[in-house]
Amino acid sequence: MPLRDLTASEQVRALAAGDTTSLELVDAHLAAVEADDVRAFLAVDAEGARARARAIDALPTRPPLGGVPIGIKDALSTRDVVTTAGSRMLEGFRPVYTATCVRRLEEAGAIVVGKTNMDEFAMGSSTENSAYANTLNPWDHGRVPGGSSGGSAAAVAERQVPWSLGSDTGGSIRQPAALCGIVGVKPTYGAVSRYGLIAFASSLDQVGPFSRTVTDAALLLRHMVGRDPMDSTSLDWPGAIALPTATDLTGLRVGVVEELMGEGVEPGVRGAIEASLREMEALGATVVPVSLPSTPSGLATYYVLAPAECSANLARFDGIRYGPSVAAETLLDQYEQTRGALFGPEVKRRIMLGTFALASGYYDEYYGRAQRVRTLIVREFTEAFRSVDVLASPTSPTVAFPLGDRTADPYAMYLADVCTIPVSLAGLPAISIPCGLSGGLPVGLQLAGPAFSENRLLDAAHAVEQALAFDTRPPGLVT
Amino acid sequence: MIDAKTVLHVARLARLRLSPDEQQVMREELSGILEHIDVIRAIDLDGVPPTTHVLAVENVLRADEPRPGLPRDEALREAAHVVDDAFGVPRMD
Numbered sequence: 001m002p003l004r005d006l007t008a009s010e011q012v013r014a015l016a017a018g019d020t021t022s023l024e025l026v027d028a029h030l031a032a033v034e035a036d037d038v039r040a041f042l043a044v045d046a047e048g049a050r051a052r053a054r055a056i057d058a059l060p061t062r063p064p065l066g067g068v069p070i071g072i073k074d075a076l077s078t079r080d081v082v083t084t085a086g087s088r089m090l091e092g093f094r095p096v097y098t099a100t101c102v103r104r105l106e107e108a109g110a111i112v113v114g115k116t117n118m119d120e121f122a123m124g125s126s127t128e129n130s131a132y133a134n135t136l137n138p139w140d141h142g143r144v145p146g147g148s149s150g151g152s153a154a155a156v157a158e159r160q161v162p163w164s165l166g167s168d169t170g171g172s173i174r175q176p177a178a179l180c181g182i183v184g185v186k187p188t189y190g191a192v193s194r195y196g197l198i199a200f201a202s203s204l205d206q207v208g209p210f211s212r213t214v215t216d217a218a219l220l221l222r223h224m225v226g227r228d229p230m231d232s233t234s235l236d237w238p239g240a241i242a243l244p245t246a247t248d249l250t251g252l253r254v255g256v257v258e259e260l261m262g263e264g265v266e267p268g269v270r271g272a273i274e275a276s277l278r279e280m281e282a283l284g285a286t287v288v289p290v291s292l293p294s295t296p297s298g299l300a301t302y303y304v305l306a307p308a309e310c311s312a313n314l315a316r317f318d319g320i321r322y323g324p325s326v327a328a329e330t331l332l333d334q335y336e337q338t339r340g341a342l343f344g345p346e347v348k349r350r351i352m353l354g355t356f357a358l359a360s361g362y363y364d365e366y367y368g369r370a371q372r373v374r375t376l377i378v379r380e381f382t383e384a385f386r387s388v389d390v391l392a393s394p395t396s397p398t399v400a401f402p403l404g405d406r407t408a409d410p411y412a413m414y415l416a417d418v419c420t421i422p423v424s425l426a427g428l429p430a431i432s433i434p435c436g437l438s439g440g441l442p443v444g445l446q447l448a449g450p451a452f453s454e455n456r457l458l459d460a461a462h463a464v465e466q467a468l469a470f471d472t473r474p475p476g477l478v479t
Numbered sequence: 480m481i482d483a484k485t486v487l488h489v490a491r492l493a494r495l496r497l498s499p500d501e502q503q504v505m506r507e508e509l510s511g512i513l514e515h516i517d518v519i520r521a522i523d524l525d526g527v528p529p530t531t532h533v534l535a536v537e538n539v540l541r542a543d544e545p546r547p548g549l550p551r552d553e554a555l556r557e558a559a560h561v562v563d564d565a566f567g568v569p570r571m572d
Contacts, residue, residue, distance in 0.1 A: 093557055096549060096556070096557075188534075203532070203533070229541060233536070235536070297519055300517075300518045303515070303516055304519070311493060320559065321554075321557065321558055327569075329569060329570070330569050330571065330572050331568050331571045331572075332571075334568070336494050336495060339493075339496070340495050340497060340498075348495055348497070349505070349509070349512075351493050351495060352495070352505055355489045356485070356509065359488075359489060365520060366516070368529065369519050369520060371529030371530050372524040372530075373524065375528055375529060376522070411512055425533075451534055
């Protein structure tokens with residue numbers, strides 16, 4: 001079997017058995033990265049990756065992740081490797097430290113081959129807001145891969161790497177996973193350290209894995225979670241992330257979020273979700289409708305809170321300590337001209353929206369109210385989890401849309417995250433797994449659970465995955 | 480609906496230089512987005528407190544022990560303009 005067709009777990013096993021070497025794996029995947037026809041990567045560290053592969057191959061005992069290649073979203077800092085967050089504001093920027101989650105994976109034996117494309121500063125749902133390139137959907141090169149972690153999703157779907165890291169603020173892992181027909185996990189808020197993640201909205205941001213199988217996502221997540229002294233919002237993980245084993249769902253109570261199955265959801269998406277729910281019942285789960293009446297306000301709430309937080313976080317980009325700058329006569333001119341010239345349109349829009357929502361005279365009506373609506377949403381999830389174990393919905397209301405289709409209408413783009421945002425506002429873990437096709441394009445099923453229920457979510461997703469047997473290979477992909 | 484004056488005021492607060500065209504587009508787009516956002520202004524929030532953190536966590540403190548900071552040459556290596564081992568900036572008026 002071609003090396004790229006092995007899942008990450010299979011690659012770890014092949015290394016342990018001595019059937020391949022890390023260098024062989026890295027070379028096979030680098031060849032695909034370098035031939036990249038979906039433009040998933042912004043930077044490739046071929047020499048560094050080969051050097052680390054040789055070093056791991058020379059060890060007497062292989063580390064737990066064996067020397068398997070990985071792609072990293074360009075929002076995560078990697079020491080000495082250019083990290084741009086998809087922005088001209090950080091063109092050529094070489095961080096002086098590596099993000100904790102990346103460092104932990106490297107210590108566990110993952111080999112970073114490069115940095116993946118993304119919407120600028122993770123703001124977007126199609127990766128079209130990248131200042132550098134449009135990434136193409138491996139299932140249809142005329143369509144978007146989703147976003148903001150579109151490069152990480154496309155790289156995994158295209159088998160350029162068996163797994164990758166993304167970040168998810170309002171859906172930026174789950175939605176591109178759904179649109180590219182792969183698995184994506186947004187962990188509980190605080191489960192994974194955000195140290196070294198270029199901040200977008202700090203009360204929402206989480207790092208998580210992309211992979212082709214649920215087992216691979218669990219294996220990667222296992223080595224990422226846990227408290228980090230460098231991120232005061234990171235939490236001790238209770239126990240450990242287990243590799244999923246469930247093949248049935250006996251006793252599992254599944255709530256279907258009524259508000260996320262109605263208007264705006266494409267019939268083909270709804271059909272695939274309903275078929276998955278029937279499959280879950282056949283596996284022994286009880287499936288009941290659940291109402292979360294405040295979820296329709298989630299999108300509006302998010303588009304106050306996330307821009308407000310981004311307007312504060314992005315104040316650091318002033319062209320003085322790092323990144324390019326536009327020379328001017330005075331300091332204030334330099335700030336304004338640098339930021340005016342180097343931020344793209346969506347980032348400016350969000351900074352403006354957030355600054356407005358926080359400005360004197362508007363704060364109570366916008367930011368203040370949004371934080372209170374957020375409380376209603378959190379309460380409704382808490383209430384729902386008194387009677388069900390897992391909440392199910394589509395991950396995205398539509399399949400991948402054509403490139404350019406929504407770039408003229410900011411709010412149409414925002415609607416792509418309508419199903420993922422409520423979960424983010426409540427800080428809960430969720431997984432998206434591919435559950436079928438609509439018009440030849442993948443549909444994602446989102447399963448969400450209470451805080452720290454990752455093991456149950458992974459088990460449930462694994463059982464559904466085994467039953468559905470979705471083929472993650474995009475049409476025409478040659479490995 | 481937000482007016483041209485508000486756009487200019489907010490852009491100044493945000494330290495963003497916008498061209499006249501950008502200001503016009505921004506006014507239209509922000510007004511459009513705010514129309515959608517206005518749904519949250521109609522919700523009854525009597526007695527609902529704001530969320531401060533999604534999980535029940537407490538303040539986190541670390542031991543107050545000295546440790547090395549970033550070496551100066553590393554801290555300065557990405558700067559656009561360095562003067563006398565410090566970040567160079569234009570004059571402040």
